[in-house]
Amino acid sequence: CSVHDAISLEKRGIPAAVICTEPFVSSAEAMAMLGGIPGYPYVMLPHPLGSLDQDALREKAIQAAPEVLQILLGGE
Numbered sequence: 688c689s690v691h692d693a694i695s696l697e698k699r700g701i702p703a704a705v706i707c708t709e710p711f712v713s714s715a716e717a718m719a720m721l722g723g724i725p726g727y728p729y730v731m732l733p734h735p736l737g738s739l740d741q742d743a744l745r746e747k748a749i750q751a752a753p754e755v756l757q758i759l760l761g762g763e
Contacts, residue, residue: 694722704758708734
């Protein structure tokens, strides 16, 4: 659903960034195709995220931040 929601926002002119973990890559790519934006960019992080404590999750967010910014600002 994250890719679907992000594409809906993008089509309204609102920049969005998706963070996806490895097991959900094929679903993200399929949703991008269905949403009419094949190759929609996303940040991929190792799975799982849900079981991480707050400090580990913060570290993952810091790690992902440059790619998220690149997506939001339209850079390659």
